[in-house]
Amino acid sequence: MTNEDSNHPTFSSKSEKGITGRKIIYDKDGKPCRACNTLLDFQLVTGKVSDSGPSTGLGKLGSSLGVLGNQTKVNGYAKEDPPDVEQLGRSSWSLLHSIAAAYPVSPNDKQRSEMKQFMTLFSHVYPCWWCAKDFEDFIKKNSPKVGSRDELGLWMCEAHNEVNEKLGKSKFDCSFWKNRWIDGWD
Amino acid sequence: MTNEDSNHPTFSSKSEKGITGRKIIYDKDGKPCRACNTLLDFQLVTGKVSDSGPSTGLGKLGSSLGVLGNQTKVNGYAKEDPPDVEQLGRSSWSLLHSIAAAYPVSPNDKQRSEMKQFMTLFSHVYPCWWCAKDFEDFIKKNSPKVGSRDELGLWMCEAHNEVNEKLGKSKFDCSFWKNRWIDGWD
Numbered sequence: 073m074t075n076e077d078s079n080h081p082t083f084s085s086k087s088e089k090g091i092t093g094r095k096i097i098y099d100k101d102g103k104p105c106r107a108c109n110t111l112l113d114f115q116l117v118t119g120k121v122s123d124s125g126p127s128t129g130l131g132k133l134g135s136s137l138g139v140l141g142n143q144t145k146v147n148g149y150a151k152e153d154p155p156d157v158e159q160l161g162r163s164s165w166s167l168l169h170s171i172a173a174a175y176p177v178s179p180n181d182k183q184r185s186e187m188k189q190f191m192t193l194f195s196h197v198y199p200c201w202w203c204a205k206d207f208e209d210f211i212k213k214n215s216p217k218v219g220s221r222d223e224l225g226l227w228m229c230e231a232h233n234e235v236n237e238k239l240g241k242s243k244f245d246c247s248f249w250k251n252r253w254i255d256g257w258d
Numbered sequence: 259m260t261n262e263d264s265n266h267p268t269f270s271s272k273s274e275k276g277i278t279g280r281k282i283i284y285d286k287d288g289k290p291c292r293a294c295n296t297l298l299d300f301q302l303v304t305g306k307v308s309d310s311g312p313s314t315g316l317g318k319l320g321s322s323l324g325v326l327g328n329q330t331k332v333n334g335y336a337k338e339d340p341p342d343v344e345q346l347g348r349s350s351w352s353l354l355h356s357i358a359a360a361y362p363v364s365p366n367d368k369q370r371s372e373m374k375q376f377m378t379l380f381s382h383v384y385p386c387w388w389c390a391k392d393f394e395d396f397i398k399k400n401s402p403k404v405g406s407r408d409e410l411g412l413w414m415c416e417a418h419n420e421v422n423e424k425l426g427k428s429k430f431d432c433s434f435w436k437n438r439w440i441d442g443w444d
Contacts, residue, residue, distance in 0.1 A: 106440070107356055120444065148428040153442040154359065155352050163349035166341050167385075170293055173340065174385035190379040197376050199353075199360035242334040254292070256339045258306065 091116050097202055107199035111156035157200050164198070165232055172225040173253040175218075184218040191216045203235075210234060225249045277302050283388055293385035297342035343386050350384070351418055358411040359439040361404075370404040377402045389421075396420060411435045 090096050090113025097108035104117045115121040144151055155163065171190075176183055195211055198204035210231055217223040229246035236243050244252070251257050276282050276299025283294035290303045301307040330337055341349065357376075362369055381397055384390035396417055403409040415432035422429050430438070437443050 106442075107360055146434050147431045149430055149438075151443045152438065154439050155356060160353065160356055163352045166349045167346065167353060170341060170346055170385040171383050174293055174387070175383070186379055186382055189375070190383050193372055193376040193379065196372055197357050197361070199356040201360075244335055245333045248332050252335075252338065253340050256292075257337045 088117075097200075099201070105201065106154055106156065107160055108157050108202055110158055111153065114156060157203070160200060161203070161235075168194075169225070169228055169232070169249070169253040172221065172228045173250075175221045175224050177221045179218065179220065187218045187224065188216050206235070206238075207231075225253065274303075283386075285387070291387065292340055292342065293346055294343050294388055296344055297339065300342060343389070346386060347389070347421075354380075355411070355414055355418070355435070355439040358407065358414045359436075361407045361410050363407045365404065365406065373404045373410065374402050392421070392424075393417075411439065 088096050090109065092110050092113055094110060094113060096113055096117050097105045099105045099108075104114055106114055109117070112121065175187065179187070191211055192208075195204055195208035198207060214227070214231070217227040226246055226249060229244060229249045233243040233246070274282050276295065278296050278299055280296060280299060282299055282303050283291045285291045285294075290300055292300055295303070298307065361373065365373070377397055378394075381390055381394035384393060400413070400417070403413040412432055412435060415430060415435045419429040419432070
């Protein structure tokens, strides 16, 4: 991902706003990036849905649900579409917080070094290139705190909150990170 | 994860079957592993739900949905419980396939080496320790194919199918991996 950033068009070069109000993000080949946009915006910009809704009669919401209009199966698998930027974000944060929750309370040197390396590589291979770039920049300024499970869990919570803030979402109260990701609320 | 495997109890030492028919998996401290079991089995073995259902009156299903019984919020966030082994699996496969989908068609040496490293580290930090061990064993026998996007996408599909087979799930037809993870079905 890192090596290719300079080849990506800048945000302003070809961007326009989608139905959701987000800017449309393109890949370096000029095509809309599926992993970087919401499904609805991706469908809009690829002509699969219009501002007035798709031809299925389900409206924008039905279309954005994807599978609603397409219940056929392959080998018992529903023909699901690739995840969009929001599904990918939810899945990935869920995994990253759970990784912190399972990190040793007192990690050894190898575990500390592997966790730092993992976070750096994660920021190189993440499918949404502009999210990956953001995460890489965050890591450069805020090196992952890998001294203990507590440290990593709080660091992850703060990393997530930085993204929440950029997206205009409310911040999670990090004093509850263990309830959310280890112990539950009961 | 790797360093601790020898400290984990073996599958048979303390295992019993949960409501779902899966064996209950424990951490090395002897406590049930939240990331290794389904929520329902975890609740059963921690006494939060009985074979005859929980006290909420919602029955097993209501309890396994977690949030149903607990709609209070923290800072605008629903008090969601940590993901169980199935949610974690879905999230992680979705991320891994999407990573393959975004991998360069013609990766350079650095990208190839980073992807191999990422997969190895993934198998060390994955929150469900016995799933992680399985993935690590798979990687040792089947080194990730990182020569191109196609190679990696097919390798990932086969890795996922190996797990599907172990869990008694149907296999995905890998000739459709690009529809599922890059192009969609239209």
